[in-house]
Amino acid sequence: MPGNGTAVTRSTLRQQIADALRDEVLAGRLRPGRAFTVKEIAEQYGVSATPVREALVDLSAQGILEADQHRGFRVPEYSLADYRYMIEARSLVTDGMFQALAAGHPAFTAAPAEDARTAAMLATVRRRGEEAQRAATAGDLTVLIGYDLRFWRELGALFGNPYLGDFLHRLRVQAWVCAVQHLRRLPTLRGRLWAGHTELVEALARRDTETARTTVAAANAHSLALLEDLSDS
Structure with missing residues (x-):
């Protein structure tokens, strides 16, 4: 099917980025309140914005990150x-x-x-x-x-x-x-x-x-x- 390889690659990148960021949060290297944008993470990993945005949305759904409306994402500060x-x-x-x-x-x-x-x-x-x-x-x-x-x-x-x-x-x-x-x-x-x-x-x-x-x-x-x-x- 046309485009199937691209879809698989993007899906893999999305999961790899999500896994890497989740590990950073759980290791305590991304501290509570730490904010970042899709652009910042995309540049850090040298990838396009689309899989990064998808990864960040996935992590937000899991409660690992919070979406900061119009400003990007941040590590939640749980009390x-x-x-x-x-x-x-x-x-x-x-x-x-x-x-x-x-x-x-x-x-x-x-x-x-x-x-x-x-x-x-x-x-x-x-x-x-x-x-x-x-x-x-x-x-x-x-x-x-x-x-x-x-x-x-x-x-x-x-x-x-x-x-x-x-x-x-x-x-x-x-x-x-x-x-x-x-x-x-x-x-x-x-x-x-x-x-x-x-x-x-x-x-x-x-x-x-x-x-x-x-x-x-x-x-x-x-x-x-x-x-x-x-x-x-």
Whole structure:
């Protein structure tokens, strides 16, 4: 088809630029309030404005950037109150998901050992959790964020509702954007970050939704307490 190669190239550039900018924000190198234009980013990467604009719009939809009308885009400045609201919204949704699982949601009506697909998905999630735990224990925030996002994304897929998965992923990305600006101030994060990923997987493998709910609540409380402590210091 005429023009197909151009479309693929533009789509690839769009994703590459979006990935690069997302990583810059999550690494804390693009600070909250940092503003920039499509022209500035296009010149920085040596590409045309179209894929840059599309990438920035994509990141705005994910809550990683904010569109600044008539002026370009900027990194959002989330407050501690925003973080609390993100945790609350996430908790309300995940609690509902656990209640549905306990009531016999199709995602866990069969024991994982009898359900090859569920068992395989849990094995993949467990590997992500192990990597996330190692990074959290070592205090390697950049590696942790990558594995943590994949861990929760794949864990949410077990429920089988892509709309819930997308919603929770967006909230988790936003929460990391908010948390990074505080966590990067610490000289070391070793031993400070939540590292209970595999405990959650094991609870779900046993279909122990009450322990899973308790584990998620502990993770949220740990993260919120850490940010509150840093905000007060």
